[in-house]
Amino acid sequence: MKIDDVLNKTGSGELLSRDEMVFLLDFPSDSIGTYMVMAEANRISKEVSQGKAEVHAQFALNLAPCSCDCLFCSFAEVNGVFTASTALSSDQAVAYARQFEKDGANALFLMSTAHYPFERFLEISGEVRKNLKPETTLIANVGDQSIKSxxxxxxxxxSGVYHAVRLxxxxxTTLDVGRRRQSIANFREAxxxxxxxxxPVGPEHTNEELADMIAFTASFNPAYSGAARRIPIPGTRLAALGIISELRMAQIVAVTRLGMPRSVLGNCTHEPCTLGAIAGANLFWAEVGANPRDVEAKTEEGRGESVISCRSVFQESNWEVLRGPSRFYNRASSR
Ligand code: SF4
Structure with a gap:
């Protein structure tokens, strides 16, 4: 297989096969081959998003030890990071949301842990929605859901959700892959x-596993796909496996872009970095409050980035940032 042939194929809009993605992921991260892939992914990302990156902003409605025990998550009971539960009042949630709206986030994410009462989630969301501009894009990041929910x-x-089948x-994790996939189908049907x-990508994941997951995300025509590395939660079993470099993450972000159809406008990475942006990431997240990658209860005092700092990383990487509601989540209306 030759890299020029693979890049010519994706350049003409064809989807890459699993073997071709594995071939690209196999290049050393600091090789000319990877840099060619990153440059091409950047070109395609700019083409499909008309040169406009987006910054989405997330806050959690609660912080609680979670019995789903995803080993990479600071909320997992088994990791013993957080032992007490706290939850935002409606007023606090509205204040966070309005601040993000004022900061110019292109979409606002409300997150909760998997066992947070769904009716309460809806109740607070209703309050938040009422207090935002009608055009502000609101996204839910919640556990698995039935079609009814x-x-x-x-x-x-x-307007949408964030949902992933994690590596x-x-x-x-203790969660069922079939249920994760079904939830994605339910959200789309709704x-x-x-x-x-x-x-969350760690050093132990093989290129075949990554290619399979890229192909799965492409299969349901998401608003965006992308790649994010696992942030080690100190003292945990997965932390002992280490962390991939930002450059390796950028390589995976770039291959993910090449593995998506052109109808997928967004390509995310987390945490925000210039290497990701030059490799074709056009979506970053700002975060406040509880964050499953942080051991600080208020991530704005820890790992969390602000809307302003995310914008600045894009600008340093020669990306303009969209002003106004997300196009990634509003594909139907922005066509
Ligand atoms: S990732 Fe979500 S479901 Fe898993 S432990 Fe953390 S809060 Fe629970």
Whole structure:
């Protein structure tokens, strides 16, 4: 296989095969081959998003030890990071949301842990929705849902969700892969756009596993796909496996872009970095409050980036940032 042939294929809009993605992922991260892939992914990302990157902003409605025990998550009971539960009041949630709206985030994400009461999630979301501009894009980041619950999210004013089948789901988590996939199908059936990601990538994941996951995310035409590395939670079993470099993450971000159809406008990476942006990432997240990658209860005092700092990383990488509601999550209306 030759890299020029693979890049010519994706350049003409054809989807890459699993073997071709594995071939690209096999290049050393600091090789000319990888830099060619990153440059091509950047070109395609700019083409499909008309040169405009987006910054989405997330806050959690609660912080609680979670019995789903995803080994990479600071909320997992088994990791013993957080032992007490706290939850935002409606007023606090509205204040966070309005601040993000004022900061100019292109979409606002409301997150909760898997066992947070769904009716309460809807109730607070309703308050948040009422206090935002009608055009502000609201996204839910919640646990697995039935079609009935997915429809309720749509009715509550959400444009979409974030949902992913995580790498080694069912092995590094107690969740069922089939249920994760079914939830994605349910959200789509309810008319919600689904954003997703190949995550959380650690050094132990093989190129074949990554290629399979890229292909899975492409299969349901998400609002965006992308790649995010695992942030080690100190003292945990997965932390002992280490962390991939930002450059390796950028390589995976770039291959993910090449593995998506052109109808997928977004390509995310987390945490925000210039290497990711030059490799074709056009979506970053700002975060406040509880964050599953942080051991600080208020991630703005820890790892969390702000809307302003995310914009600045894009600008340093020669990306303009969209002003206004997300195009990734509003594909139907922005065509
Ligand atoms: S990732 Fe979500 S479901 Fe898994 S432990 Fe963390 S909060 Fe629970």
């Amino acid at each position: 997915a429809l309720k999210l749509k009715d509550a004013g959400f 080694r789901e069912g092995i590094d 008319g919600l756009e689904v954003g997703t990601c190949v995550e």
